Amino acid sequence: MxxxxxxxxxxxxxxxxxxxxxxxxxxxxxxxxxxxxxxxxxxxxxxxxxxxxxxxxxxxxxxxxxxxxxxxxxxxSRVDITELADITEVRQALEPLAAAKAAVLQGGSARAGIQTTLAAVQQLSGENLRRTLMENDLEVHRLIYQAAGNHHLEQTLIRLDNLATRIWCMALDRLPSIDEHIDEHVALLQAILDGHAQRAQELALEHIVHFEKSVRSVL
Structure with missing residues (x-):
């Protein structure tokens, strides 16, 4: 029994x-x-x-x-900076896929949330808003994963993004500017809402690559 x-x-x-x-x-x-x-x-x-x-x-x-x-x-858990390369390797493969799928669906079930978050991100400035930026960063990525419409892909990417964000926390105060990070979010979310799958895929990859380079430059 x-x-x-x-x-x-x-x-x-x-x-x-x-x-x-x-x-x-x-x-x-x-x-x-x-x-x-x-x-x-x-x-x-x-x-x-x-x-x-x-x-x-x-x-x-x-x-x-x-x-x-x-x-x-x-x-x-301790933050292991040496994991950044492994985390980035998987994100480079999966984030563009999620962004493209989200764009095909034009945001799908997350469309309203993406529109609201896009408006909020467009009002951000890198000056003295780093905590808010981080909170928005988590929201942006979680919405994209949700919009892709694949539960397994969503859960995998959430876990990776959580770990990447902890590493980012270690570097954030040492980054000279984060305005470019905000601009990348705006372009990516707009591409998804407009249904431009190829552009969303390319922007997602560029975003992940730029993120790792920025973190490595100050660690």
Whole structure:
């Protein structure tokens, strides 16, 4: 007989909420690399039980954002700069594919979100808005992955982009300007909305290559 362990009613949505909150805190370095994850504090802060929190932590460990050690606890993963080349290699193959598919669908289910985000990005300036830029960067990429209409492609790219963003956090304050990064987002999103698949594919590749070069130049 197979025994199935079920979460209490509502626990799955609570686990998802805990996952999203912790994921973005880890990506944005609000929880610094190497810091312990205080389960008791998070349970109280998020108003959830330990079961959904631990479900969230299991997912974050699969994402390489936390590491668990027997009898020691769970900690935010260290940022490994040496992984940048491997992450970029896969993103160069998959990001252009996602952008092209998104353009064929002209944004698909994410079209309204892309339009809203494009308008927000166009108002950005690199001066004193680096945190906002990073938050918009995550939103831009997640929308493109959603717009591609392939769940497996979306989940793979989200995980890679999360890791790349953590590395970017290490370099962001040392970059002389990020206005070019903003311009790249505007052009890419517009190409997707206009249905220009080839251009979206080319712009996505250029964006990933430029990202790695920019980070490497200051690390």
């Amino acid at each position: 197979t025994i199935t362990t079920q979460l209490p009613l509502g626990a799955e949505s609570m686990a998802e909420r805990a996952y999203q909150v912790l994921r973005d805190r880890l990506i944005m370095m609000d929880i610094a690399p190497g810091d312990p994850i205080n389960e008791a504090q998070l349970v109280a802060e998020l108003g959830i039980g330990r079961t959904p929190l631990r479900e969230a932590l299991k997912r974050l460990e699969v994402d390489h954002l936390v590491q668990s050690y027997p009898r020691r606890g769970t900690f935010a």
